[in-house]
Amino acid sequence: MDLKLLEINNITVTFETDEGIVKAVDDVSFHIDRNEIVGLVGESGCGKSVTALSILRLIPLPYGRIETGEILFYGKNLLDLNHKEMRKIRGRAISMIFQEPGSALSPLHTIGRQMVETILLHKNITRKDAWNIAESWLEKVKISDPGERMFAYPYQLSGGMQQRVMIAMALMLEPDLIIADEPTTALDVTIQAQVFELVREMKRFNTSILLITHDMGVIWEMCDRVVVMYASRVVEEGNRDDIFSKPAHPYTIGLLESIPKLSVTPPIPPSRGDKGGCRLKAIPGQVPSALNYPSGCHFFDRCPDAFDRCRDEKPKLIDLGNGHKTACFLAKNEL
Ligand SMILES: Nc1ncnc2c1ncn2[C@@H]1O[C@H](COP(=O)(O)OP(=O)(O)O)[C@@H](O)[C@H]1O
Ligand code: SF4
Numbered sequence: 001m002d003l004k005l006l007e008i009n010n011i012t013v014t015f016e017t018d019e020g021i022v023k024a025v026d027d028v029s030f031h032i033d034r035n036e037i038v039g040l041v042g043e044s045g046c047g048k049s050v051t052a053l054s055i056l057r058l059i060p061l062p063y064g065r066i067e068t069g070e071i072l073f074y075g076k077n078l079l080d081l082n083h084k085e086m087r088k089i090r091g092r093a094i095s096m097i098f099q100e101p102g103s104a105l106s107p108l109h110t111i112g113r114q115m116v117e118t119i120l121l122h123k124n125i126t127r128k129d130a131w132n133i134a135e136s137w138l139e140k141v142k143i144s145d146p147g148e149r150m151f152a153y154p155y156q157l158s159g160g161m162q163q164r165v166m167i168a169m170a171l172m173l174e175p176d177l178i179i180a181d182e183p184t185t186a187l188d189v190t191i192q193a194q195v196f197e198l199v200r201e202m203k204r205f206n207t208s209i210l211l212i213t214h215d216m217g218v219i220w221e222m223c224d225r226v227v228v229m230y231a232s233r234v235v236e237e238g239n240r241d242d243i244f245s246k247p248a249h250p251y252t253i254g255l256l257e258s259i260p261k262l263s264v265t266p267p268i269p270p271s272r273g274d275k276g277g278c279r280l281k282a283i284p285g286q287v288p289s290a291l292n293y294p295s296g297c298h299f300f301d302r303c304p305d306a307f308d309r310c311r312d313e314k315p316k317l318i319d320l321g322n323g324h325k326t327a328c329f330l331a332k333n334e335l
């Protein structure tokens with residue numbers, strides 16, 4: 001049997017807050033194959049980061065809970081592992097690159113020390129060998145004078161350089177999967193391009209990537225497959241070309257029409273109403289608060305195509321063929 005690298009099946013994550021229970025992730029399923037870059041896209045607040053944190057079991061306890069579902073990594077449910085087993089998975093088999101490199105690097109220790117300690121946590125080798133491995137990874141992510149940078153503190157490096165150090169740290173244990181949560185949002189455009197080049201290169205090291213972003217332009221540039229999330233649920237999934245050439249969910253169409261970067265030129269299909277695929281058209285309205293999602297389709301309030309059925313009934317994901325799925329009553333098999 002061909003085991004998938006990662007298979008998320010029906011996970012639901014809740015948080016207990018002062019205002020009530022928040023369902024941040026609702027019955028989410030998708031998979032990642034080996035050597036694949038999967039994009040998880042959606043506006044802010046749709047549940048992307050919570051999904052990512054669930055994979056690594058980093059949901060803040062005790063008020064956050066994974067209520068249902070399973071997360072199979074090579075067929076093994078990560079939700080069944082104890083803390084010690086989970087620590088082995090983190091960093092070694094699955095590692096994460098955060099939006100703010102500063103938040104993941106300790107300001108108190110040099111880059112070299114942090115990298116060496118991380119390697120020694122997972123590998124039974126000498127400190128000197130660990131030092132050499134760390135330095136070689138700084139070189140691979142194109143940090144100049146890697147030998148000298150090993151002695152630098154994070155504050156002595158630029159934001160772009162810190163992000164490269166994070167990427168080197170994510171790669172140096174040669175994980176099977178890297179989760180990159182908006183890895184370039186805090187960076188300027190030139191550095192962004194360099195980081196994406198690096199992310200693309202990660203595939204050379206046989207690493208699969210879950211790339212989280214709110215930007216469809218980034219998805220076009222980087223990803224093999226796309227999972228679109230809206231207000232805690234997956235609303236569309238498919239390979240990149242299908243998503244861009246025949247998006248099936250009104251939310252995906254809205255995201256495609258609001259691609260912010262003019263430097264990116266994916267083939268946007270003409271939007272309905274014959275607007276000729278114009279860009280930079282923000283989707284009207286906002287993602288609703290997780291405390292009061294509409295009782296039917298979560299996109300109901302903002303959807304230009306909504307009709308009565310959408311008000312009270314939640315659309316399920318249906319298969320359109322070729323791994324393309326959507327959760328909208330307008331999809332052809334649903335009508
Ligand atoms: N620690 C938390 N406590 C309470 N609610 C949270 C917490 N983390 C996230 N949420 C809520 O879960 C929803 C999804 O958040 P998140 O996954 O961070 O969105 P995204 O990464 O797509 O911007 C949001 O409504 C957010 O307010
Ligand atoms: S189910 Fe209805 S409200 Fe939801 S996206 Fe489809 S048409 Fe719009």
Ligand SMILES: [Mg+2]
Pocket residue numbers: 048049050181
């Ligand atoms: Mg996020």
